[in-house]
Amino acid sequence: MKKVTLKDIAGHFGVSISTVSKAINDSHEISNDLKLKIQAYAKEKHYKPNRLALNLLNKSTKTIGVVVPNILNYFFVQVLYGIEKVANENGYNIISCISNESSAKETKTLEFFDAGTVDGVIMSLAEESQNEDKHEALIDIINNDIPVVLFDRVSDAVQCDKVVVDDFEAGYKITKHLIHIGCKNIAVVNPIASSSVGKLRILGYKKALEEFEVEFDPKLIINLTVKDDLDLLMSFLLNYKTIEGIIGIDELIAVQVLEVVKARGYNVPNDISIIGFTNGQLSKYVTPSLTMVSQHGKYIGEQTATLLINRIKSPGQPYETKTVKTSLLVRDSTKKLQ
Structure with missing residues (x-):
């Protein structure tokens, strides 16, 4: 089945491509009657906007890249949940990747993000990267004006926003x-x-x-x-x-x-x-x-996403480091205090 374009919809209604685009984006400049007709037709024909073209036009992907070292650790699952919550509330999608504690895999992922696929990056460093203390790919991304927020596992050698646990x-x-x-x-x-x-x-x-x-x-x-x-x-x-x-x-x-x-x-x-x-x-x-x-993984995720989105919207501000305190949840595997 041929993919329906804005031009096809415009031809059907005898209007300009600009009018169709405004109608699909719910612009107040188009009459409500025509807008509803165009939206209904676009839905019937399974019209999907060309995201790549929109990204090029807007110079924004509305996507955040996230790299965690180990998905088996429930802490990182909680962080991802918090990141996605704030990202979605602000109109962003996330691409989540796992470095599996490998500096080589971490570098490959960062090179992919550096190719214009994301507006910003949230990352916790792989153990191998911290052990080697080499972060060239990460520094390259920052130098290419892609905002970065590090969380949990961070490095003093990388100048960016950070959220750390005490x-x-x-x-x-x-x-x-x-x-x-x-x-x-x-x-x-x-x-x-x-x-x-x-x-x-x-x-x-x-x-x-x-x-x-x-x-x-x-x-x-x-x-x-x-x-x-x-x-x-x-x-x-x-x-x-x-x-x-x-x-x-x-x-x-x-x-x-x-x-x-x-x-x-x-x-x-x-x-x-x-x-x-x-x-x-x-x-x-x-x-x-x-x-x-x-x-408090979910809270850390929310804080990292908020910091990154603020950085995307307002670049040039001084870098910020937030420190999160932990809580001890006493259950049955420890003796009770006398």
């Missing part, structure tokens, strides 16, 4: 909570050790230990990679000394740690208390339900 304070707060409920030997299972987020949470953990005069033991830190066997590393940990508390640096790891600990006959929380990050669905429905740190 991960140092979060690491400090949960360690302090475990100490207050009687835990002394507190282990950490960290699958994102190379990322800024993972490093900051460990620094907060160390700060709490120091404040309460608990000696830091590096053997209680498991820096997990995709090649590692969590069961084996947890066996080494649990055989090393009596562990009273474990921090899982993300939700999936916290759930896996819980299952490993239970399978070895430990009672949670009486023997070992467990706390994780990201208040997703998994943590609510395991047994016992997990005490979690909420990073």
